Amino acid sequence: MSKIKKAIIPAAGLGTRFLPATKAMPKEMLPIIDKPTIEYIVEEAINSGIEDIIIVTGKGKRAIEDHFDNNFELEHHLKKSNKLEILDKVKQSSSVNIHYIRQKEPLGLGHAVWSARKFIGNEPFAVLLGDDIVKSETPCLKQLMDVYDQTGQSVVGVQEVPLEETKRYGIVDFYNKNGNTYEVKKFVEKPKSNPPSNLAIMGRYIFNPELFKFLSEQKVGAGQEIQLTDSIEELNKVQKVLAYNFDGKRYDVGEVTGFILTTLEFALQDEKYKDAIEKYLMNCGYRYEN
Numbered sequence: 001m002s003k004i005k006k007a008i009i010p011a012a013g014l015g016t017r018f019l020p021a022t023k024a025m026p027k028e029m030l031p032i033i034d035k036p037t038i039e040y041i042v043e044e045a046i047n048s049g050i051e052d053i054i055i056v057t058g059k060g061k062r063a064i065e066d067h068f069d070n071n072f073e074l075e076h077h078l079k080k081s082n083k084l085e086i087l088d089k090v091k092q093s094s095s096v097n098i099h100y101i102r103q104k105e106p107l108g109l110g111h112a113v114w115s116a117r118k119f120i121g122n123e124p125f126a127v128l129l130g131d132d133i134v135k136s137e138t139p140c141l142k143q144l145m146d147v148y149d150q151t152g153q154s155v156v157g158v159q160e161v162p163l164e165e166t167k168r169y170g171i172v173d174f175y176n177k178n179g180n181t182y183e184v185k186k187f188v189e190k191p192k193s194n195p196p197s198n199l200a201i202m203g204r205y206i207f208n209p210e211l212f213k214f215l216s217e218q219k220v221g222a223g224q225e226i227q228l229t230d231s232i233e234e235l236n237k238v239q240k241v242l243a244y245n246f247d248g249k250r251y252d253v254g255e256v257t258g259f260i261l262t263t264l265e266f267a268l269q270d271e272k273y274k275d276a277i278e279k280y281l282m283n284c285g286y287r288y289e290n
C-alpha cells in the first residue's frame with residue numbers, strides 16, 4: 001500500500017487559450033471524444049490508488065462539481081431504457097472521494113496548491129495538472145508514487161522536450177542520473193534562454209508536506225505568478241527532490257493544437273471511430289500509417 005492517499009487537482013485556470021468556448025464552460029470540461037479532460041486525470045488518480053481528491057476550482061467552475069456528482073434522473077432513465085453501457089460511463093466511481101475548494105484569486109499554480117493545505121495536513125500528497133494527459137501501462141502517477149514509497153523523497157514527473165519548447169515548462173538541471181531517476185541541482189520555471197536541459201516538468205508531482213512552508217511565503221515568480229516550481233526549488237535546497245522520467249506518452253491538452261491532435265489520435269485508437277476517420281483522411285489525401 002502506498003503512503004500517498006490524497007491528491008490535489010488544480011482547476012482554477014481561466015482557459016483563455018480556448019476562448020470563447022471557455023467563457024461559460026470550464027476548460028477542464030472540454031471533451032476529448034466523449035470524456036471531459038479532467039475525467040482522464042481523475043481516472044489516473046483512481047487507478048493509482050488515490051483515495052481522496054481535492055479539486056481547486058474558481059469562478060465559473062460549477063460544471064465540474066455537477067459532473068462528478070451522481071445524476072439520479074439520468075441514471076434512472078438509462079436503466080429504464082436498458083442503455084447499460086452508457087450508464088456505466090456516467091456512474092461515478094465509489095473508490096474515491098472528491099472534494100472541492102475555491103481559489104479566491106487566480107494568483108498562480110503555487111497559490112492554487114497552497115489553497116488545499118488544510119485538506120492535506122501533514123502527510124505526503126500528489127498533484128496532477130489537467131493540461132497533461134498521459135497514456136501508459138502503469139499510470140504515470142503510480143510510477144511516481146512507487147519512487148516516493150521507495151525513497152521517501154518528493155518527486156516530479158519529467159519528460160524530454162525539444163529545446164525550443166523549454167521556455168513553456170519548468171525545467172530540471174540535473175547532476176546525476178540513475179535509470180529513470182535524476183538528482184536535481186536546480187528547478188527553473190520557464191527559462192527564457194539557456195535552458196539547463198530539455199527535461200521538462202510534466203504536471204505530475206509527489207510532495208512531502210514541507211513544501212507548504214515555501215508555498216506559504218507566496219513569492220511572485222515568472223509571469224508575475226506564484227509558481228509551484230519556485231517552491232520546489234526552495235524545498236530541494238533543504239530536502240532533495242527527485243525528477244523521474246516516466247514511461248508513457250504525454251498529450252498536451254492545454255493548448256488548442258495539442259487538444260486537436262490528442263482528439264485525433266484518441267479517435268484513431270478507438271475502434272468505434274477509427275475507420276470513419278481514416279477514410280476521411282484518405283479522401284483528403286492523407287495517409288495514416290498505424
Ligand code: G1P
Pocket residue numbers: 109129131132168169170171189190200201202203227228229254
Ligand atoms: C505548469 C508548471 C510548469 C510545468 C507545466 C506542465 O505551467 O508551472 O512547471 O512544466 O505546467 O504542463 P503552465 O503550463 O500551467 O503554465
